[in-house]
Amino acid sequence: MVEQTLPECEASIHEQECERIGSTKDHFTPRSIARLLDWSIPQMNDERNIQKLSEACHKKKDEITPLFIERIERLQNGGSVTLWEHHNDLLMLQKRTRWKEKKAS
Numbered sequence: 564m565v566e567q568t569l570p571e572c573e574a575s576i577h578e579q580e581c582e583r584i585g586s587t588k589d590h591f592t593p594r595s596i597a598r599l600l601d602w603s604i605p606q607m608n609d610e611r612n613i614q615k616l617s618e619a620c621h622k623k624k625d626e627i628t629p630l631f632i633e634r635i636e637r638l639q640n641g642g643s644v645t646l647w648e649h650h651n652d653l654l655m656l657q658k659r660t661r662w663k664e665k666k667a668s
């Protein structure tokens with residue numbers, strides 16, 4: 564009975580260690596990135612930006628955050644991201660996570 568109440572891990576691609584239980588709360592767009600993009604606190608904490616992830620999937624997702632921050636800061640400082648970098652980022656992302664699709668209501 565208890566298991567039925569546990570939320571499922573919402574990652575699109577699960578880590579091998581994932582037990583499919585969304586035991587942690589994840590900000591889909593991390594707060595560190597949201598701040599760079601001038602999101603308000605309510606925007607950051609909007610339910611559409613929150614997902615439940617297992618610890619394994621959450622940890623894996625967090626690993627790519629520094630890369631995004633680097634790209635965003637570079638762009639905000641007038642730099643550029645090369646097509647090659649962009650291409651590699653997308654390939655890496657496809658392996659690790661997928662953009663959250665809008666939930667059907």
Ligand SMILES: [Zn+2]
Nearest residue numbers: 572577581620
């Ligand atoms: Zn998972």
